[in-house]
Structures are given as structure tokens and as C-alpha cells.
Amino acid sequence: MLGDRVTILASDALKPEEIDVPRAQEQLARGYKEWNEAGDSEDAYTEALRVIAEAEAKIASAAEKG
Numbered sequence: 001m002l003g004d005r006v007t008i009l010a011s012d013a014l015k016p017e018e019i020d021v022p023r024a025q026e027q028l029a030r031g032y033k034e035w036n037e038a039g040d041s042e043d044a045y046t047e048a049l050r051v052i053a054e055a056e057a058k059i060a061s062a063a064e065k066g
Contacts (some may be wrong), residue, residue, distance in 0.1 A: 014035035019062040 031051035038044035 008050055014058070014061070016061045016064055019058050021059060021062050024025065024055050024058040024062065027051060 011041075031048050034044065034048035034051060038048055
């Protein structure tokens with residue numbers, strides 16, 4: 001961040017109005033399911049957390065558009 005400018009590097013981005021909230025909620029549920037089924041696998045937990053974080057971000061962004 002420099003002064004009044006921010007640079008964001010991202011592979012993709014969605015505008016809040018482009019977010020399919022029911023689909024994001026399904027993604028969130030899937031992430032929690034993966035979390036519960038991860039067992040002793042650190043990689044599975046990491047992936048579940050990634051899915052959960054992405055879904056939560058989508059849902060939060062969509063809520064801001066209203």
C-alpha cells in the first residue's frame with residue numbers, strides 16, 4: 001500500500017452482484033464437511049480451511065452489495 005493506492009494481485013475476482021449466494025452457502029457447507037472428515041490429514045484440513053474462507057468471503061461480499 002502506497003499513500004492512497006492499493007495493489008491487489010489475484011487470479012480472479014467477482015463483483016458482489018456476480019456472486020451466487022446459494023452456491024457459496026453450499027461451498028461453505030462442503031468446507032465444514034471436509035473439515036469434519038479430514039481426520040489426521042493436515043493437507044485435508046488446509047484445503048477445508050481454504051474452501052471455508054473463500055465461501056465466507058463470497059457471502060460477506062454479497063451481503064455488502066445490499
